[in-house]
Amino acid sequence: MLVGPMTDRLAAAITTASQLAPRVLPVAGALQPLLPDGGLRPGWTTQVGGAGATSLAFAFAAEASKTSWTAIVGLPHVALRAASELGVDLDHVVVVPETTVDVFAAVIDAFDVVISCPPPLRKASRINARVRERDAVLLTLGATPDADLTVVGSSPRWYGIDDGHGHLAARTLDITTSGRRAAARPRHATIWLPDADGEIRPHTEVTPIRAAL
Amino acid sequence: MRTIAIGCPRWPIVAHDLSPDEPSAIFFANRVVAASVEAVASGVKKGMRRREAQSRCPELEVLTHDPARDARTFEPVVAAIEAFGPQVEVVRPGLVVMAARGPARYFGGEEQLRAKMAEAIDDAIASKRMHALHTDDRTRVGIADGPFAATLAAVRGRIIEPGTSRVFLAPFPIRVLEDPALCDLLMRLGITTLGAFAALDRPRVVARFGTEGEIAHRLASADDDRLLEPRQAPPDLTVARELDPPAKRVDIAMFAGKNAADELAATLAEKGLACAKLEIQVVTEHGEERTRMWRYSSAFTSAAIAERVRWQLEGWLADGAQLTGGIEHIRLRPHDVGAATGVRVGFWNRRGEVPDRVRRAIARVQGLLGPSGAKQAVVQGGRHPSEQVALVPWGDPVEASRPGLPGTRTVAGPIEVELPVWPGQLPSPTPVIVRERPTDLKDGEGNVVTVSGRFVVSAAPARMRRDGAWHEIVAWAGPWPVDEKWWDETTHRRRSRFQVVCADGNAYLLANESERWFVEATYD
16 A cells, blocks of 8 residues: 555656546546556557457447547447447447458548457458557457457346346446556456446446336 | 429329229338328328328238339330420429420420320320329329429419419418428418418518528419529539449449539538539440439438439439440539528537548448448337347438437437337347347256247246357346237237346347247347
8 A cells, every 4th residue: 555655756657647648539437447548549459358348349439439430340230229328429430331351441541439340360460550550449349469458348247137027227347458568457347337327337336226126 | 484394193103003993002201101092082191100091991002112213213204205395304203394385386385285295104104004094193284384383283284374373373372382391480470372472572581581481482473493593603513423434233323423412512512502403414335425404392402412313323224225335424513503591401410520531431431342331320219129220321311210209318428319219119228239049948947938829938947058058047037028010921020028147147138939039139
């Protein structure tokens, strides 16, 4: 535990660092502690996997989609209503159901955020380089070699459903992020994805589930 | 200017070529948009809900609304009309106007011209049909001063004497202007007939209602040869596209056509201009040239331009007899160009300006994968997540065909998104992955779980098969019965839905139909 002047100095150092930190795209408050810069860093490739991966990818992209253009590439089975419920602004979304390497290149050049299936293994490094060069944010659902950040969801717990009655209403998910360079230190958090009101919030032990469920 | 209007009543129905004795109606968004003579006789009316129409006329044939098809089948009719004179302007599939003076002189008078045209066009329609045309569906021709008066004269098959069109129009109710917002306003101001509206001072109408008001006023006073007042000689606004290689397929030609339509709309908007007529011209690789003029009831919107271009290209390419080669050039030329004075636009556009880089990327993706390679999401009503968002090729007109009940739900974040409410829809959260796969479900004793005809579950499900392995079920809910489209054998679906949570925490939406189990969707 750090105390006294040590914490002050640390706080000052953090302030300086945050001033120097690169511009990032915003994410929902509950997800900020999971990211080294508190947001999506342009130029990074993030692989999202484990339980609840698709919801997580939408949750990460939601805040940014309000102002930035988002492409959903090579994911023909996702339900966009769910994306909308998680906060993705569909007015700024372009859906590209099929994909080729050329499509990847065209989309990465133009869109701020790209949510995609994993790129073909052999082309992954080229695509990552393009993401870096164009300052795009690439969120892939599945294993992607040389990703800058890895987000893994685990231990989903559903609430609101019981033995033959109720319905799925809320879920908590444990999330671990780790990666390279600035993201080397793993981070953990448990979040509601979503809670009973449909929102993404940090999970605290005292969080009550609405009695109505 | 003396104008002749040629109207084919109920064209969308006639285009389907059904037997005239069969009642049929075309629906869009659950409402009747056109009904056949027989259907009208049994009480089916325009704008009626499907259920009501079917209760009045149980044997009603339900047809789908497809304006592109109507336009395609109308093309030979336009060709027959063109034989009578130049300056043919298509208003919509089923309605054409043209200058009457020259042809009338040639055929020895307006009455003779009217009779000759009606006969020739009926022949042209009949030659493409298997069934005889209902007498009430015969072509109607009318002549009057200006296209609007001629159109109304055509409905009655009349010739209005020169100079009396304004009198002819005066008793018509204001709603024939087909601008619901404006008509509603005028009616509340106590102006219920065209005559009363035409009596108003035009500059004052313009000052209050902008371009649309001016156009409506010109229509009401039979002064609609030009809908927009040219302020100055308009610059050359022609937009041309060259296709290399020449396009024989509609989707390929349309890709360039859409692009040109967008550019034309953008140029007009940028210069503060509006146009009421659009000339579409194509040249094929064999040097054949086709030109067609489209007229719009008011100033063309960008979606309307694109739609006319698509209809026209489909019409020309579908009728193989007309063109022998692929299309090499597409030219769009606006006519009747005037200043767009205060078109009533929405206060803001939620999407905002689409940045150029995004536009270019979409064009590139559509170039690689075809128009449906890049899509936009339209939120609509529906029970199942796969129905709740329609994916429309980027650039196509966006219209939710299942509007749903208006319902506002706040979703995460500061922007309030309106998601339509649909009776019987799944409670949120919505499953994220919708992909149907077969599965099996067993109860605690190892028996297959079944659902009876009255939606009673045989036993609580205990295990589910997933990817070849059995997983324990820790929580479940259901059955939620769904009995959809029971009136239609081919699309009828009767299933019961369940939500289950496995021991590893993964949740699924399952369905049981005809004693088989499916994973409908995954709550990933």
